[in-house]
Amino acid sequence: MSSDPLEIPDVLKPIENLLKGVAIMKPGRVVALLESSDVVKAYVALKARYGETGLYFSTLVATDLKEEGKIRIDYYINVLEKNQYVVLRTHVPRDDPRIESLLKEAPAALPGECEAYDLLGVIFEGNPHLRRAFFVPEEVAGKGIFPLRKDAGV
Amino acid sequence: MTEEVSKVDKVVEIPMTVEIPVGPQHPAVHEPILIKVYAEGEYVVKAEAYTGYNHRGIEKLAEKKSFYQDIFLCGRVCGICNAVHADCYVRALEHILDKEPPPRAKYLRTLVMELERLHSHMLILAVTAEIVGFDTLFMHMMRDRELIMKAKEIVTGNRVLADYIMVGGVRRDLNTEKIDKLKKILAKVEPRIRHYWRVFEEDVTLNKRLVDVGRLTPAQVTSHGLLGPVARASGIATDSRYHDAYDAYAEVPFRIVTRREGDCMARSLVRFEEMQVSLEICRYILNHLPGGEAVPDERRLPRRFPEGEAFTTVEAPRGELTYYVMSKGGVNPYRVKIRTPSYNNVINTVPFYVGHTIADVPAILASYDPCISCMERVTVIDSRRGIRRKVSMRDLARGEA
């Protein structure tokens, strides 16, 4: 993992000034480390560069990193023009996981955000569709348990 | 909003158990989903999706089971595209282990995945025919689909759930006798597919029900993250087989099928052309199968995995399927995230029902290829009289509700 600007791959050029670091995930995915407040800006910059039909939002992965006290959120974006996957990676604190919603810029983030809220309790500010029991059975959701957290005990 | 609701005179609830592979914890791939459609007269004014009936807690379960047990668990996320799920997960494991399967195994994996695409596309096209009221075509297509199921049985040992892919290779090999049998089956299937293709292109009923229905523009496709045949029918050339060139797709010749129209008919025709491409890939593989070992000794595979993470994609019959696997060492994965294509294709397209007639809703939904076996019944609520009644999807499609 390095923050050397010389190593910034071509595909990340539009968000160069927001980067905190760059890494590579197998097999050959470019990972851009960002502040949690910069994710929407980064997506907008990528969209401005590659165009509305030049990229699409693919997957949102939220992972509970219990030992570090953080929840990691990865946004996977497929840049069709460069034929490359870009991962916007950010961390939010585990006891108050809040992040701005990407819904306005990418409607495709809807199911991913709803799921991350229901299963891990990440709050996406500005997403009106968040609700518990989207997927989780009411019995579990009613107790305030987020099943994918490592200490959920289910 | 309130004004709008007061104008609404009919509320249609569709608890169709459409199988969305909704992925979160992933409910099964095919999830029963409830789409509530608010209609004004015959026209839809608002639609909402409710999900969770099929949420089986797979992602949590995957963290509790070992890496190898998860191969079989992932295969059971979706019964229809099971080999694709297993392949995606296994390739993630192979990236973590830094292991490369032998070329023969790569070809065999590709063969199984293409057979799966064939049977899945045939199923959804048959169901499309059934939903628009062409039952005979449904029965005929299902009859010929049995040939492909037979082919799958010959290769993998089971008609549906393949359980064929293992870290470092596949679990069964082909011999010349089996290859001959497969070639015969492919030769039988091809004229049938061409016949059905022609029926779809020329039949009056199908054309009336499918052409110009559920049109999507390329910008809608990318902004809403739609995948697979749905995206390709609108002119977006997205195909993981090309993006990632996994397994044997780097060596096997194939083409990405796209169309420009973006309506239900275009999606059906894209599927037909893809079946043609799949047949060609299968034939190429059977003719050019490399020699060597393909079956690893499962007793000698490493039990413990190193630390690492991998994100793999695969082109499932319904679109791009992604797996994220993270290992912190040991025998269990730390995180497995599954995002299935129907998850995007069904939930994100809910707003696009607005403006269509109620009878078109099932036809549009079928063209997104949710898993239809579960689309069972809908409830019609007449909000003036407050009466609810349940009708079948087919009656609804025929306008009898």
Add this chain to the structure above:
Amino acid sequence: MARVKIVRYSPWLVHFNTGACNGCDIEVLAAITPLYDPERFGVKLAPSIRHGDILVVTGGVTKKAATRLKRLYEQMPEPKFVVAVGACGCSGGVFSGSYAMVSGVDKVIPVDMYVPGCPPRPEAILHAILKLLEKLQRGDAPRGRAEEVMKA
């Protein structure tokens, strides 16, 4: 008992997915297609639960689907029979132990015939239905009803 006799000649199936992976669903669908043709035995898919005699349940029961399954079962006319299809339907299969599952169908409603397999072949589903018809021939009461009688 007289009603059981009537059902014997032409039992109608109702198929319900309670959280299956669709593997069993497509095999149930395949079992009603021309190659297997259960209409030879008078078996056909009923359009609504209220016309059905045999409820074919595929998949392990998720907690959300369990209430729906119970309601459906109550809406069926007597006498009613239940066939659980697939490893998940029989016992929860590979999904047992998850927080979202109740597991097997028999945890929710009484089951008359189990069809193991993952997924069972269409022939296996036909075999199960034939076995159930044999049971009817002998005049066995459905399990669900017998239990209700015992309770009363």
Add this chain to the structure above:
Amino acid sequence: MAKVPLLKEVVKLIFSKPATIQYPREETPVEPDARGRQYADLSKCIGCSLCMIECPPKAIRMEKIPEGYEVPKRNARKIYPVVDYFKCIYCYRCVTVCPTKAYVVTNEYRLASDAPVNSRELSLSTLKKAGQEPSQGKEGVNRR
């Protein structure tokens, strides 16, 4: 125009035989190596429990071999795996991880039953009872 292919099809179908397989009067063709029920051959089993550990749905339980059977010496703990066919997903992981290749695989799929079925009888039938020949030879057995 559109009528032509359908008309041809109709004529063809009128003169063709029905596609239906007359099950159960007629056996349906099943591949000889299709994955059907499997059970442990106790003359080879060493009671190592690996299949139980690896089984994805945890369908295998290790049980004590009852009295009166001649147990091979290698099976020191005198235990054997019992497969619960209601839980089994027929993935054959147990078959492939077995260190002594003790599992017997068949293509038997007609397992429907109204009471739980498992492999206890089948497995025990592969062992000699004190002073008797083992009752081998089940339908469609092919060994790996």
